[in-house]
Amino acid sequence: MKLVNKLLMAGAVLALAACNDPSGLGGSDGASAGAGVIGTGLPSDPTSVAYFQQAVGDRVLFAVDQSTISTQNQTVLDGQAQWLKANSDFNAVIEGHADEQGTREYNLALGARRANAVREYLISRGVAADRLKTVSYGKERPIEICSEEACYERNRRAVTVLSSGLTG
Amino acid sequence: MIRILTGLLIAAALFPASLMAQDGPLRIEITEGVIEPLPFAVPGFVPDTPEAADTARQLTQVIAADLTGTGLFREIPSSAYISQITDFAAPVQYADWKAVNAQALITGAVGVSGGKLTVRFRVYDVFSGAELGNGLQFAGGIDGWRRMAHKVADAVYSRITGEGGYFDSRVVFVSESGPKNDRRKRLAIMDYDGANVQYLTDSSSIVLAPRFSPTGDRVLYTSYESGFPRIYVLDVGNVKRRVLQQTDGTMSFAPRFAPDGRTVLFSLEQGGNTDLYALEIASGRQTRLTNAPSIETAPSFSPDGKRIVFESDRSGSPQLYVMRASGGEANRISFGQGRYGTPVWSPRGDLIAFTKQNKGRFHIGVMRVDGSEERLLTASFLDEGPTWAPNGRVIMFTRETQGEGGRASLYSVDITGRNLKPVRTPDGSSDPSWSPLQN
Helix, strand or coil, X not given: CHHHHHHHHHHHHHHHHHHCCCCCCCXXXXXXXXXXXXXXXXXXXXXXXXXXXXXXXXXXXXXXXXXXXXXXXXXXXXXXHHHHHHCCCEEEEEEEECCCCCCHHHHHXXXXXXXXXXXXXXXXXXXXXXXXXXXXXXXXXXXXXXCCHHHHHHHCEXXXXXXXXXXX | CEEECCCCCCHHHHCCHHHHCCCCCCCCCHHHCXXXXXXXXXXXXXXXXXXXXXXXXXXXXXXXXXXXXXXXXXXXXXXXXXXXXXXXXXXXXXXXXXXXXXXXXEEEEEEEECCEEEEEEEEEECCCCEECCCEEEEEEEHHHHHHHHHHHHHHHHHHHHCCCCCCCCEEEEEEEEXXXXXXXXXXXXXXXXXXXXXXXXXXXXXXXXXXXXXXXXXXXXXXXXXXXXXXXXXXXXXXXXXXXXXXXXXXXXXXXXXXXXXXXXXXXXXXXXXXXXXXXXXXXXXXXXXXXXXXXXXXXXXXXXXXXXXXXXXXXXXXXXXXXXXXXXEEECCCCCCEEEEEEECCCCCEEEEEEEECCEXXXXXXXXXXXXXXXXXXXXCEEEEEECCCCCEEEEEEECCCCCCCEEEXXXXXXXXXXXXXXXXXXXXXXXXXXXXX
């Protein structure tokens, strides 16, 4: 029953979510990877995608060339794991990204390392492995576009993008 | 004597470099780095009939642009001429061309009849007062006039430098549009000089790093069409594509053909770790070449197919390594300061081009295959992804500008670091791959 309600709601906001995302937080940063992309719902609903993105936090950042999960990242990922365990009708694709310093190929591999580090951590916190996929966008999908560390540090990220578990 | 060739495709073989090399003083040694370009004159090719006039004029312009574009030649403007060429068969007045300091003179004639184009040309060493090689004729469809111009220019370049040419070649690349945080990419192909751009895919998903097959008939590339990066192979003739490598839960990227065109090297990522694999296209048989927790990517074969140069961060930072084509132990060849990536073996086998990142700047460079004699050819905010001209004397690469308005475009530079210049494309562009000379 709960799932049905949520999917109906998701359907209702889908059209909005697709074009109305000024925060830069919503949805997938790249092409839709994996199962169906879904609406974000209301941030006040703790079972909504919006809540996951904003209250739990859908992304962690990395140091230059690194894929280590920092203590700060662990807190965010602990929250993600808890949420995913409580909302088992969602799966996730973890998108790894790099900043623009570095070659295209190396950054693809580096983004994969980051995405996988997050996936491993979530699994270690009890999320079922078959609910978590990874993809790397390397330096192809920056969210910040200046060529300074202030932007780079926000681009070196792994984003946990929720997808409906029904088709995943 | 004029040799009549019926096809477009035979000319290069008729002029082996070793013969050209003996043709007197008119000679450029490319490897020494040319500081003073050789002056040449290419008076408008003579149209056989009035209807051939336009084609003759355009063809002459492309020949001149090819030659001057190398940085090795300088065109004497026609306003300086003291005599004209109105009859292709008439004897050349060497004194008139000496007087305007044209060291090389290229004359030609163009015939158009029934959609067919014929081009005849001769090259003269003005100061020796002799013809350089024999006259030559190309024939083909009128649509192929640019290719015929490139063929003529290749022959001239070859006769004067003793090296193979590179003008009758194509480049496959990624055409880019849109802002930096919403970049659209699609595959495109063009002549080496930026003419005749055609699009091979749409921009509905990210496409990266196309690579020509050794005969130029197919292109490998990475696409996010499935939501995950996978390697595709595209037939240039009919623009049909198929996925070449897919294993669920993995990413495949950085593909490159073996010199025989039957095997593909690529990077496969599993569980966050990227290693090198070889895939036999016909059988689908996949062989693992490296097995390390580090990143192994950007592989490129030596032209004899015996060795592979690649990029790895096994030492702690990305560096270049060479190993046998079957895998096994690898020798590090890059030892300078900074990080090295995207190594590409020269078609001549003598050099490896690479991307280098050092102190916040990017460079395209070359080194010998043992890593010695490293030479940086460029420097900018972001230069990457070198590809070799078919003759191994020129490199094309991606240059991206800094900041919010950052835009990627193609540049070329010769292996001495001279003649750095942009390659004109309609939109932003990246990831060039240079074809072999066309047949």
